[in-house]
Amino acid sequence: METKEIVKEALKTRRGRKAYARRSLAHFTYIYLGHYIKYDTPDFHLEIYKDLGRTDIDFLELLAFRGSAKSTIASLALALWSAVTDRKNFIIILSDTFAQAKMHIQNIIYELENNELLIRDFGPFKLKEEWTSTNIILAVGVRILSRSRGQRIRGLRHKQYRPDLIVGDDLENNELVRTKEQRDKTSEWWNGEVIPAIDTDKGMVVLIGSLLHSDSLMARQKALILKEGIGVLKEYPIMREDGEILWHQRYTKEDIEKLRIRVGTRYFQREYLLKLVPEDGQVIKKVHYYQKLPKIKAISIGVDLAISQKETADYTAINVIGKGEDNNFYNLRNIAGRWNFNTTLTKVNDTYKDYRGAHAGIPLYLGIEDVAYQHSAIEEYHRRFGIKPKAVKVSKDKRARLEAIEPYFVSEQVFFREEGDEDVVTEILNFGIEAHDDRMDAFEISLSQLLDMAQPNIRLL
Template sequence: MTKAEKIALEKYRDKLKFVRSSGAAVNPDEPKDEKKARIDRAKKDVKFMVEYYFPHYATSECADFHVKSAKYTKKHRTGKQFDEWGRGLAKSVWDNVIKPFWLWMNDEAHYHVIVTTSFDRACELADDLKAEWEANPRIINDFGEQKGTGQWESGFYITKSGFICKALGAGQSVRGLRVKDQRPDLITVDDLETKETIANPKRQKKLANWIERDLLPTMDGPIRRFLYANNRFAPMMIQTILQERHPDWKVFHVKAYNPVTYEPTWHQKYPRWYYKEVEQEIGTLAAKAEYNGEPHIEGEIFKEEQIQWGKMPSLNHFKIIIGRWDVAYAGTPTSDFNAVKVWGLHGRNFWNIDNFVKQCKMRSPLEWMADFQMGLPKSVIVHWGFESQFWNDEVRRTIEEVEDDYGISLNLSEIETSGANKYDRIITLQSYYQNGRIYYNDKLKSHNDTAVGLTQLYGIEPGYKTKDDGPDADQSAISECSKYIYRGGKGQKPKVGKYERKRRF
């Protein structure tokens, strides 16, 4: 036996121990009618089925999206489905163990193919349910011994009841998948993406073609279910290629947490502030990509290499400091961001001094502005402004409340918005980036709000559908700062002088 085979065998033995240690007791003298009633209930109620047959997995109550996804799978015999759930939401367990078993109970799955990055990894995934057939006392008690006396290998097994499971590596030949008269009727693609495929769009398209033209056609008959389990952590993935080609395929996109309230989607498992701590540990962008399927966007117009970090001049050395607030009201996971961007003019260069970019209610950015202003040296003034189109009584009331609570005046000015298209306005910043006239405070390199704002900037391109609140505030602040650049000739005075404040109240 090779070293790799020994490691694989040891892993499988651990799986058997895991199944046997579940404490899933059975009553050998149970009346037949009670057993039948339980099985009949489990066939209809997937939540009950999980809790009874898989207590070692059901250490937390099933989430609503688990049940919803499973019901959809069962209802659609030829369904093509993406379980695009965030990290830690049990998509592999559901699509490789729970759903196949539940479908088998209902005579809806007979030949399961599991596909992932490599054959060895696919074998590991296939072994999860194989261990259940072999060692789960409740499955054995209700359905009899399932360990086959014939084909019972890692990566390819057939239970006594006739259920077949085959492991397959991505791109591997699909010839020979037919077993006698049986063809696959359930295919699961699990965690197919790697660093290599993410960096190689040609490879991604090749695998998407392989799924469409080679893998899916191996199914033949009235039942042809296809499950794809992977969180969306990058802008372009094999699953996004397939989704664009097949808009009628079902996508269950599930975020692990609400980015505004931090309420966990699987609240039965994760405590209230779990994901807030995760963001603090790995950063907002990484957390949103891995857990919420909001991948970091690579810029087509504004690029990372254009961002210059440097030691910021002293605040009292800036000619003017402008703060712009892009107002958002709702404070929901799908709402716009409240973005406050503070920029300063030093010589002919623009410096990003600080940032607030969050999906939240209006009070939070105002409190941030108050804290920022109170922390400034007495010789430094920041000129706050927001677009006049956002003005309403609620904005006014919130501003007054925060000013009263902090005992300060923010002197927020209403700014008339340019009639130019927002995209066109933001694009005007590109020349400043190209000419190396925009700098970012190097103390903000690990600042979450700054990173979120930059990600929005990278997403600006023709026809963009990403949020643009941060770049919009950037453009407004930088445009105002640019008015204070001295452009006159020798002996001439600057045309722009004292900054005029305007307030409605």
């Protein structure tokens, strides 16, 4: 068994240092990047080092508090270790902005050009080829590339190698995650460009950051890991629920309290405790989901019309909700699209027929928002299908309408599907921020009908 004395002696020689450095990321960091280590190493750092060095996983998501040194470990130490020890051939570091992407490479270049011990043991590193602010090739043939969010990744190769290490470091910002369109765009880039780029045989993707939004990329990937078991998730708040301070070598309880006061409770909860917090002015702060549907005794269909196929137009949304025998409300369906007049009426009627057929004998309500030109759609639906929808007059004050149903959320009487209601839940939780709220409007119409206990629609003979 190795003693501290044996290790200490071994580290005095080039051969000994290289042997220990190759053995683990932690050893490499202590030996060559000790100038970054200002405090005693916490246990969670050792766990991160170990996970980043694993060869049996291909995806690792690290949620860690601001100031936890996660970027130093993953974007600097891991990249350098993987490159100089020949563990990887093509490394890509991804950032939110181009400026951040350049900074990551600059930090790596600085160590490769100025870290005397690293150069002495593993160098020289530079070939005749010029290094740029986003692209370097080491003498051993390893390429390190940096890219910002949204840039092309898929299809990139370095000689015969596809990327075998990709580190996504704080890819989102507060402004970016405010709208669903931007969140979807980031996810589409991640799933369409980043994931397909990795070497499927020996590649590893590392995603680090914090939860800026319940529907952010970090949140979506976390949900995917928890649900499908694809990858490894590790979370490191500055302090656990039981009061345990993860980096007690650096932070005392007094330090943490001062930090909370300095940055504010909202920011502290999100960036340091890794807790999602509602935005100021958020009406509905939490939703609940059901696992098993009880017997339904009444069903309501709400329709928010926006008859246009233009990409900039609002969506037509249809929501179906049922009232259970327990008097709680269970969302059953939520669909939306940019449909023309005829398609819209057909979609509404198909939905009506589906639930009329599946739930014969119970009240079924159909309400369509009655605003301006939409009234003609209500009349035409009645003429075509012999079913007279309720023309729903709604207030223009959407916040007031949402506030009217908010008590039912607080009292846990409204439940959603875990799959299929993601978009309407997002619109409800982020009302006032999202670019569209059509699904929410349709939901509010359908729920309000059940709350009002409107009369069932009458089919004409």
